[in-house]
Amino acid sequence: MFEQTTRVAAQLIYCSPTQVLHRAVVELDKQKNIIRLFNLEDNQVESAHTLFFDGIITGEIRSIKQHKTPEEITGLASDYQYFDISDDTSGFGITVSNKPLILDFGTNFPEEINRRLSGLIPVLGEFSILEIIAACVYYPALVLGESAMLSPASPAQLLLWEGVDLVNKKVTEHTRIRSIHSSCLTLRKQ
Numbered sequence: 001m002f003e004q005t006t007r008v009a010a011q012l013i014y015c016s017p018t019q020v021l022h023r024a025v026v027e028l029d030k031q032k033n034i035i036r037l038f039n040l041e042d043n044q045v046e047s048a049h050t051l052f053f054d055g056i057i058t059g060e061i062r063s064i065k066q067h068k069t070p071e072e073i074t075g076l077a078s079d080y081q082y083f084d085i086s087d088d089t090s091g092f093g094i095t096v097s098n099k100p101l102i103l104d105f106g107t108n109f110p111e112e113i114n115r116r117l118s119g120l121i122p123v124l125g126e127f128s129i130l131e132i133i134a135a136c137v138y139y140p141a142l143v144l145g146e147s148a149m150l151s152p153a154s155p156a157q158l159l160l161w162e163g164v165d166l167v168n169k170k171v172t173e174h175t176r177i178r179s180i181h182s183s184c185l186t187l188r189k190q
Contacts, residue, residue: 005029007050008158008180011166013037014058015150017134025050026057026150026158033155055162057180058133059150061113062140065106076102080139085116094123101127101135102143110159114176121173128169133161 006028013021015037027035064073065084076082081099086106094101103120105113113136124132137159141148150156163174 005035005049006032008053008057009040009050010053010055010057010160012056013150014056014130014133014137016138016148017130019149020130026156028156028158031155032157034150034152036152037150053160053162053180055160055164055166056129056133058137058159058161059141059148060157060159061105061108061136061177062144062146063104063106063108064102064140064143065104067144076143080143085120094120094127096126100139101131102139103132103135104140105136108157110177110179117171117175117177118173121171121175124171127171129161129164129171129175130169132171 007025008028009023009025011023013024013026015021021037021039023040025038025040027038029035063086064076064082065086073082073084079099080102081094081097082102082104083094084104084106086104105116107113127135138148147154158180159177160180161175161177163172163176164170165172
């Protein structure tokens with residue numbers, strides 16, 4: 001029988017650029033809304049029925065291209081460094097800037113994103129994994145007027161960024177994303 005709540009944990013939970021939780025848990029209700037976020041260090045006992053993952057848990061990747069016109073996207077240039085990487089990932093000159101970076105994969109399907117992400121690994125070496133996550137998750141949500149922060153009472157399609165160099169906070173050639181919800185369902189049915 002399925003429980004009413006699901007708990008998932010990882011080394012890092014990316015809530016926003018200013019809130020990254022270490023060794024924390026996201027607790028979800030049966031509708032996959034976040035009930036609470038808590039640090040494992042603060043608990044007196046081990047959190048029961050928690051699925052532990054190796055990597056970083058984030059909200060879903062969002063595509064501005066799917067929701068905005070080309071003119072609206074062009075207007076982002078004053079506030080953001082926007083890159084459409086939905087078709088071709090070669091030849092990009094992504095550099096560190098004082099403007100926040102937005103990487104638009106044109107999709108939110110992990111398989112497609114992983115295919116494109118593998119071609120970007122050499123180009124993204126100057127950025128920390130947290131800056132890359134902000135560029136795919138946080139800033140696109142802000143631009144789209146959606147909830148950008150993982151917080152209680154917000155619905156969440158959680159992703160796991162795995163194969164990350166957590167010590168240096170960098171992507172590697174093994175960095176991939178996957179949906180946590182499908183992982184949870186597979187594990188719980190066994």
